Amino acid sequence: MNEQQRKQMSQIREANPADVKSDQDNLSRIKEKKSEDFIKYFETSYQPPSLKDAKKRGKEDVEVHYDFTIPEEMIGLGSGKKFMIRTYGCQMNEHDTEIMAGILEEMGYVSTNETKEADIILLNTCAIRENAENKVFGEIGHLKPLKTENPDLIIGVCGCMSQEESVVNRILQKHQFVDLIFGTHNIHRLPQLVKEAMFGKEMVVEVWSKEGDIIENLPRSRKGKIKAWVNIMYGCDKFCTYCIVPYTRGKERSRLPEDIIQEVRHLAAQGYKEITLLGQNVNAYGKDLDMDYGLGDLMNDIHKIDIPRVRFTTSHPRDFDDRLIEVLAQGGNLLDHIHLPVQSGSSDVLKIMARKYTRESYLELVDKIRTAMPNATLTTDIIVGFPNETDEQFEETLSLVEEVGFEAAYTFIYSPREGTPAARMKDNVPMEVKKERLQRLNELVNKQSAEAMKKYEGQIVDVLVEGESKKNPDVLAGYTERNKLVNFIGPKSAIGEIVKVKINNAKTWSLDGEMVEEAAEVN
Known part of the structure; x- marks a missing residue:
């Protein structure tokens, strides 16, 4: 008790x-x-989150705050206690988890990977597909016995699922042992929310339908000092008909350039070897700022900072402009692995998706990128089985994949999300047809990936060593500049360093090699 x-x-x-x-x-x-x-x-x-309210884009200015602090009475609240955060979904969720971990550590908590040791368990959720939600609800069910054994255990659900009214109502009605629900806009309020969950009588629910301000000096608990996420903007204004993200993450809000550059400089000083600039629609950066300054300008400034590798994700083809291509073509620490989601190869399907570009304009953009960076590696996202997609339209997707030569792709069967326009569309594509199309697409992507990997055999590449291989602790693993996974034998002292590896064997999704001393030729 x-x-x-x-x-x-x-x-x-x-x-x-x-x-x-x-x-x-x-x-x-x-x-x-x-x-x-x-x-x-x-x-x-109780006031549930509202997708309708979330879509209303207010014209009020977004304020930037630099005054975040842990309230004094909460600094020792977690002394002698442990927390666990399970993260689902995209890199943005990973970044949010780093912030929540940083806040909890400043409150005195320490991290654990054992559920039975945890005093706080947070599920940082993803709403992008139905399968992701099902996993979370399954995990909530698995945590109930822990709550029965330990009534003092705090179980919280946060992230994008928490921004959905139907999800919150389901938790309220069927999972009353959950102590805490909060959304994507109020992570900075975690200390106050944890305190309310510890000492209050009811479930704590705080989900804002309208996005909040930008909080700059939030603590972060990053894993290791090799690679780091750097968020440069929040939200998305595109409202693709299938996508729940603009509702759960809010309107586009860009951080100020000077704050981003200061963070990158700090990471470089700490010895980080690679950073990835993050945004739901990263190349819309700066469009909401009262200045003529976009992602290309930001990348150009970061190009001058002494950090070996700089990436960015995720791009929207509509906002990938000539200035960005010009800056990326400088090379150096700006890598030419570009993730460029196309979603469909059919202009008709793209129109129904509200992607605001055509097959032809996408291919023109690819041609511009290839002209400026002939060796650029392109990867993508593709949805099959969108409502009423025809066989001919799917064939257009296959032909575009071949024409572009994507070396990898995240492929999905369309998953309707409640509250989006596409969820109200008539879907006359049978599931067996969707699965057959996905299989054909994956076979093509696998074939192209294997062919791209084969070219690396006999070459020497630069590999940023991240640690031991997941399958064999005697083998090290890391990534090339073009994001190819390499497994090789080498000393543990190489972890965290960029080393040269000769590729001896190419697989569909990874490369095997041995550490060498010669100069690298291909990445």
Whole structure:
């Protein structure tokens, strides 16, 4: 029993001394009272997140704050306690997890990978596909016995799923053992939310439909000092008909250039070898700022910083402009591996998706990139089985994949997301057809990847060594400049360094090699 329950028991004893039989009876009364309080709260106080409100783009200025601090009374709140954060989805969620971990560590908590050791378990969720949501709800169910064993355990659900009204209502109605729900816009309020969850009677729900401001000096707990995410903007204004992200992440808000550059310089001084600039639509950076300064200009300034590798993700073809191509063509620490989601090779499907470009304009952009950077590696995202996609339209996707020569692709069967326009469209594509199309697409992508990898055999490449191979601790693993996974035998002292590896064997998705001393020729 926690301190709050003991106080409630004392009140029960004073009010009804003749009825007190045992502490277990009293604990049952507390649980019943908590359930009554919860129902009253749910009926009178709870305000769910609204996708409709989230789509309303206010014209109010976004403020930048530099005054984040952990309230003094919360700094030692986690002393002697442990936390676990399980992260689902994209790099943005990984970045958010680093911030939440940083906040909890400043409150005195330490990280653990063991669920039974944790005093706080947070599920940082993804809403991009139905399968991702199903995994999270399955995990919530698995955590219930832990809560039964340890009533003081705080279980929280955060991230993009928390921004969906249907998800929050489902948790409120079916998973009342969850203590805390918060969204993507109020991560900086985590100390206050944890305190409320520890000492309050009801489930703590704080989800903002409208996005918040930019909070600059949030702590981060990054893993190692090799690679780092650097968020340069938040949100997306594109509203592709299939995508829930603009609703869960809000409108586009760019960080100020000087704040980003200062963070990158700090990472370089700490010895990081690679940074990835992050944004839901990263090459829309700066369009909301009152200045003529875009992603190309930012990359040009970062190009001058002494850090070996700089990447960015994820791009939208509509915003990939000539200035960015010009800057990337300088090379150096600006890498020419470009992830450029196309989603479909059919202009008709792209129009229904509201992607705002055509097959032809996408290919023109690819030609511009290839002209400026002949050796650039292109990867992409593709959806098959979009509502009413025809066989002919799918064939257009296959032909575009071949024409561009993508060396890798994230491929998906369309998954309707509640609240998006596409979810209301009639879908006459049978699931067996969707699966057959996905299989054909994957066979083509695998073939192209294997052919691209084969060219590396006998070459010497620069590899940023990240650590031991997941399959064999005696083998080291790292990535080339063009994001190819390399496994090789080498000393543990190479971890965190950029070393030269001769490629002896190419597989579909990875390369095997041996460490050498010669100058690198191909990356």
